[in-house]
Amino acid sequence: MPVTLAYHIYPCGDHAVTIELGDKVDAVINQKIIALFAYLKKQQIKGVKDIIPAYHTVTIVYDVVLLKKQAADITVYEMICEHIEKAIDSFATEPPTTARLMRIPVCYDLLLAPDIKSLAALHEISIDDVIRLHTGKTYRVYMIGFLPGFAYMGTVDDKINTPRKPQPRTSVPAGSVGIAGAQTGIYPFDSPGGWQLIGQTPVQLFSVTKEEPCYLQPGDDIAFYSIPITEFEKLKQL
Amino acid sequence: MSLRIRKSGILDTVQDGGRYGYQHLGINPGGAMDLLAMKIGNALVGNDAGExxxxxxxxxxxxVFETRVLIALSGADFSATVNGDPVPILHPIIIQQGSVLQFGKNTTGARIYLAVAGGYTTSEWLSSSSTHKQVKAGGFEGRALQKNDILFLKKIKTNQVLSMDKPFVVFPWGAKVSDLYVDNPFRFIPGAEYFCLTETSKQQLKSGVFTIxxxxxxxGYRLRGEGIALESCQELISSAVTKGTIQLLPDGQLIILMADHQTTGGYPRVGHVISADFASLAQLRAGETFSLQKTDIPTAENLLIEQQRNLQQLQNACNFRLExxxxSYQ
Incomplete structure (x- = not known):
């Protein structure tokens, strides 16, 4: 990790501020984002309500009323920016965090993969190629958004990079594994959605009763492996 | 010590100040759309602001009130009645055991809040009682209230609710809220992509009329108005959005993100409605129109602080009068 970070800060409304690094989807940038997120979280800055990492940004949501008491001559926005700049200065010397590797079983059976056939045909490859390419890489969880626990992972091999469906489905079953452009993701809930569905995992991505309700976190490394439908059914029962 | 739902409404949920600290997991904050109304209602019955x-x-x-209780209605005015007789919003009301609260018509506003002295017995999820319908957690079984649901009330420490022989008693004093809410236009500060808008679109944003x-x-509130366009239209990388963020959809129309917004978004952020005006916006209904007015962060912060000061005065006055x-009854 370099000693300094080139970043720019801008307001995200009157009660949030965004720190942006670079201008592209990039694993190295995202690694810095996740590390910065973890570092800022550890600082426990007073009046900060949420810290939200995304691909190349970290957004900090803060309590204007609470912080105004400390910001006599300046705006709360200016004060929080000063906090962040100081934090980034001391952060630059922190060692990088290490990711955890999560292995996720996926059943690519046609019964659970309504778009795998058309996706293979579009790219003029076989369904087995799609499975081989999708399981052949380790993906990074760039961010969580859209739904609670929905992990945006990337990047998929160019040979299976496929745009979203022109018409989103009104209902995608929970556990569905999809592709949208260079991204791959898993629906934690039954939800409307436009991703190309190529399989389903029996793993529960979100559990309301757990203290850590989400199975995946930003910065995780993910490897998919293929399971037959019999095993899918068995694991689903657990 | 309970309320019973005799007939279902369209969307009645338990809400509090919101579930913060989990947006990095995609868990949106939710919470009352009109936080002012929540705080005012609580003040009128002697509760903490965030109950x-x-x-x-x-x-x-x-x-149906299955117990005698002190309540207050705030936010919208839906022509409330108790046992058929009209009762006002923004006044404490003692409701007799067995009385029935009904609502006649949507007079003003979009959402009404019912606060009870002592508060409801609710289930918390991740430190908040706000109802998260997607996850089915928080509030009342993580869902909207339905017919025959029984909502239990917390035990009240002091005997705040005095016996009486009428179906209800309205307190003679109430909350004056005119200096807390604002009328059209609602103010916004420019978003990161505001400067990518065409000059015409910037003008349209500042002077156009939008319909919900x-x-x-x-x-979210989807708006209808004259189309808005960007000068150059490069695809954005998704990043966090907040309550009040005004996004530009691909069809040239705008959407304002409300309490249950997604945590991240990839549409251009042309602006953000300021916090001080959000509660007022949240009381607009579909079909109503409004305009937007550009402002800056120092102004937005000052307006919020001023609003907070006025709210604090109202809370103090309520405390004093309740005591x-x-x-007077002791």
């Missing part, structure tokens, strides 16, 4: 309340939309549930579309809910009232 969970019922947020109700028209047509509203019919509620029928497809609007607690997640006086209790003393």
């Amino acid at each position: 969970p309340v019922l947020e109700m939309h028209f047509p509203v549930a019919e509620i 579309d029928q497809q609007s809910d607690r997640m 006086e009232y209790l003393k």
Whole structure:
């Protein structure tokens, strides 16, 4: 990790501020984002309500009323920016965090993969190629958004990079594994959605009763492996 | 010590100040759309400002009080009645055991809040009682209230609710809220992509009239107005959005993100409605129109602080009067 970070800060409304690094989807940038997120979280800055990492940004949501008491001559926005700049200065010397590797079983059976056939045909490859390419890489969880626990992972091999469906489905079953452009993701809930569905995992991505309700976190490394439908059914029962 | 839902409403949920600290997991904050109304309602019954309340939309549930309780209605005015007789919003009301609260018509506003002295017994999820319908957690079984649901109340420490022989008693004093809410236009500060708008679109944003579309809910208000366009249209990388963020959709129309917004978004952020005006915006209904006015962060912060000061005064006055009232009966 370099000693300094080139970043720019801008307001995200009157009660949030965004720190942006670079201008592209990039694993190295995202690694810095996740590390910065973890570092800022550890600082426990007073009046900060949420810290939200995304691909190349970290957004900090803060309590204007609470912080105004400390910001006599300046705006709360200016004060929080000063906090962040100081934090980034001391952060630059922190060692990088290490990711955890999560292995996720996926059943690519046609019964659970309504778009795998058309996706293979579009790219003029076989369904087995799609499975081989999708399981052949380790993906990074760039961010969580859209739904609670929905992990945006990337990047998929160019040979299976496929745009979203022109018409989103009104209902995608929970556990569905999809592709949208260079991204791959898993629906934690039954939800409307436009991703190309190529399989389903029996793993529960979100559990309301757990203290850590989400199975995946930003910065995780993910490897998919293929399971037959019999095993899918068995694991689903657990 | 309970309320019973005799007839379902369209969307009546338990809400509080919101579930913060989990947006990095995609868990949106939720919470009362009109936080001012929640705080005012709580002040009128002597609760802490953040005590969970019922947020109700028209047509509203019919509620039977199975215990005598001090309540307050705030936010929208849906022509409430108790046993058929009109009762006002923004006044403490003692409701007799067995009385029925109903709502006649959607007079003003979009959502009404029902606060009860002592508060409801609710279930917390991740430190908040706000109802998260997607996850089915928080509030009342993580869902909207339905017919025959029984909502238990917390035990009240002091005997705040005095016996009486009428179906209800309205307190003579109430909350004056005119200096807390604002009228059209609502103010916004420019978003990161505001400067990518064409000059015409910037003008349209500042002077155009927007109508709230029928497809609007607690997640977002879709607006209808003259189309808005960007000068250059490069695809954005998704990043966090907040309550009040005004996004430009691919069809040239705008959406304002409300309490149940997604945590991240990839549409251009042309602006953000300021916090001080959000509660007022949240009381607009589908079909109503408004305009936007550009402002800056120092102004937005000052307006919020001023609003907070006015709210604090109202809360103090309510406390004082509630104590006086209790003393007069001792």
